[in-house]
Amino acid sequence: MKLSFEELLEEGGHFEGDFAFTEDDMKVTVESFSADFIPTDSGLFLDISFSYSYETPCARCLELTKGFGRQTAGIQLMQQSLEDVKEEAELTDDDMGVCWIEEDEIDLHEIVRQEVAFHLPLRLVCGDDCKGLCPKCGENLNTGSCKCKEETDPRWSGLDKLKNN
Numbered sequence: 001m002k003l004s005f006e007e008l009l010e011e012g013g014h015f016e017g018d019f020a021f022t023e024d025d026m027k028v029t030v031e032s033f034s035a036d037f038i039p040t041d042s043g044l045f046l047d048i049s050f051s052y053s054y055e056t057p058c059a060r061c062l063e064l065t066k067g068f069g070r071q072t073a074g075i076q077l078m079q080q081s082l083e084d085v086k087e088e089a090e091l092t093d094d095d096m097g098v099c100w101i102e103e104d105e106i107d108l109h110e111i112v113r114q115e116v117a118f119h120l121p122l123r124l125v126c127g128d129d130c131k132g133l134c135p136k137c138g139e140n141l142n143t144g145s146c147k148c149k150e151e152t153d154p155r156w157s158g159l160d161k162l163k164n165n
């Protein structure tokens with residue numbers, strides 16, 4: 001979704017939509033987003049709210065697991081061609097709230113995508129009590145126990161020998 005910075009600077013604008021993207025091995029759906037562009041003295045202020053869901057394998061048992069979220073964000077949009085502003089703002093380059101716009105083009109989906117990606121969890125587990133996979137046979141321990149479980153851990157067998165002596 002490409003928008004014109006100059007046009008929005010005159011009257012602002014309101015946009016809504018939905019789209020999907022993938023982030024690493026996560027399938028992310030932006031269920032809906034709402035964006036308001038508000039002209040300010042220093043450029044454009046973007047007020048967005050979005051709800052999203054994501055689907056990824058559980059970090060422990062690899063079962064497909066879903067999550068969802070809802071966030072709002074406020075971002076100051078600055079045009080990159082304004083060299084003087086750019087130099088001044090280089091000091092605050094790590095400010096998460098500023099987004100540099102190249103030329104006259106605002107890619108609204110890309111801005112929303114970055115905001116959603118920022119809020120995605122690094123790893124997801126299907127539940128706090130997920131037992132994961134057996135490190136030996138790969139059996140999903142949530143669905144039952146595997147045979148390896150009854151065997152004694154080889155790391156302790158030496159200890160047992162000492163004890164039995």
Ligand SMILES: [Zn+2]
Pocket residue numbers: 058059060061062063125126127130131132
């Ligand atoms: Zn799991």
Ligand SMILES: [Zn+2]
Pocket residue numbers: 134135136137138139146147148149
């Ligand atoms: Zn096993």
